[in-house]
Amino acid sequence: MIALELHAHQIFPDTLDQLLRLAADVFIFGSAIFGTLLATYTGVLIGATAIPAWFLHRTLLPIHFGTAGLGSAAAVLELLGYRIPALNFLGFYAAGVESALLVWLSVDKHGAADRAIHEHGSGWLIRIGEVLNGPLAIVLRLLGQVPLAALSFLIGALVSRVGWIAVGKVSGSDPESVFAAERY
Structure with a gap:
């Protein structure tokens, strides 16, 4: 610099x-x-652990963490007043990828092995975070509410990360989940 x-x-x-x-x-x-x-790299490290829910979604996690980082950087710059087309494109791109990951996470179920994501409150944190930094951010951008979209993305990225930590705690303490994950 x-x-x-x-x-x-x-x-x-x-x-x-x-x-x-x-x-x-x-x-x-x-x-x-x-x-x-x-x-x-954070997503890769988390996915390489013995926590069943993290291990089963080892393909999704690096994409999510990378996209959340990219979208968060664009969101912070937009909140600081930089309104340029390239940042707006990055915001749309990151929100689009996060929306696709929300669909992927909703469809990709492994039964007892990752029930912490689909049946517990910890999974709701992930879904709330994904809705905030995915579909809601896209809609707000389409309506021209760029600062609100940026704020929504940042809050969603934070909630989603807290959700993944909570899912790891629930999943790791569930013996049935641990044994069921060995099949995958």
């Missing part, structure tokens, strides 16, 4: 300024690559 700012203000002569710009580009590219890879 400092290199980019120094280049933008053209403090140094041409040759040094061009080297500074090149260094800034390399750092920005590296940050983008590592950020993309690490954004979904």
